[in-house]
Amino acid sequence: MALIVMKFGGSSVGSTERMGRVAQRIVEKKRQGDQVVVVVSAMGDTTDDLIDKSKEINESPPAREMDMLLTTGEQISVALLSMAIHKLGQEAKSVTGWQAGIRTEAVHGKARITDISPDRILRWLNEENVVIVAGFQGMSDDGEITTLGRGGSDTTAVALAAAIKADVCEIYTDVDGIYSTDPRVVQNARKLSAISYDEMLELANLGAAVLHPRAVEYAKHYNVNLVVRSSFTQNEGTSVREEAAMEQGVVVRGIAYDKNVARISILGVADVPGVLAQIFGALAAAGIDVDMIVQSGVQNSKADFSFTLSLTDRSRAMDVIAGIQSVIPYDEATYEENLVKVSIVGAGMVSNPGVAARMFEAISKLGVSIKMVSTSEIKVSCVIAAEPVQDVVRALHTAYGLDTADSVFVGGPQDRR
Ligand code: ADP
Ligand code: ASP
């Protein structure tokens, strides 16, 4: 008998008919003799639809009320899924995140889980129930409802798996595993049988939506046995695990891209010590994360700076920069949108010279100019214009020998935005 956490994403429960098939899969697992905790996302486009509705009412709604609204999506799913399981003759109990004992920081929109008290889940499991937990939500110590950030149901699943010491955490989604890149962009993307926690963490942070970055962080920290697989097929999925158990000698394991990028340039800043600390200190104080930073062209004791950040923070960041001009004089501040960050990731990169050069060459062959670059031991990222991103990802995929001979992608239909 195994203790299993099964997580189903939005498209896997996109309709009542799909919900029924998911229920069947869960009941089969339970009837094999396993104990099953299920984590489920909101149905299909529900979260996006709720966001659209809120914007019709208020362009910038209070973060607290957004959490009140968005958490309802997952609550609908758990109740319906429990009913579908009951219909198959299996006892099941649905719970919200807070009923499941999930405590978070007192932050709205992207709270971290601080603690889980799984007593109620464990008791119900022992009474032969399937327990169905609403993903993406928790409660702060002062009783406020919080959400974990878009895609956060993955994190609920992995954190629960760690808390109840599950044998495995299975993430069921609309593709049948983790691929060398998004299989919806590159037809002959390669399905990976395994990927290391560190590589997956980089890919997730760099835009690969298949797993929420914090889910991978938890999995690594608590050594959770994590598997990503399809809710539409029985195909074997991809295992995320420690690097020691991995196939060695792979230079680039995967390619990711992120369109949530803007670049801000501050031109003609006095080149004196402490300027950077003041500018980026002011941005940090406003809760704005900065990614890549480049200083260029020092002339007449004045320098130009450029940095990238989330597109969604661009307008607030420009306000902060306008606000400090009286303290840190500069000539002009400008911004650029319609950008994308393309990244290659692989643990084998560290001992292989020329990996970045090959990336630059493949991009330049397409006539695309690279605006910014950043590197770490296991990744190289380039910011480029958004337009040719699919061509760039395909070219990189070929350049690093990742193409498979034929198209291997088998997944469900992607019927969400
Ligand atoms: P869910 O609703 O199940 O959480 P997501 O949309 O969050 O599903 O994640 C699955 C999607 O991730 C796939 O449909 C695919 O387009 C995308 N994706 C991006 N990069 C990858 C990758 N390297 N491997 C597999 N899927 C990827
Ligand atoms: N429903 C939430 C979202 O769409 C959480 C999730 O699906 O993981 O982001």
Ligand code: MG
């Ligand atoms: Mg997801």
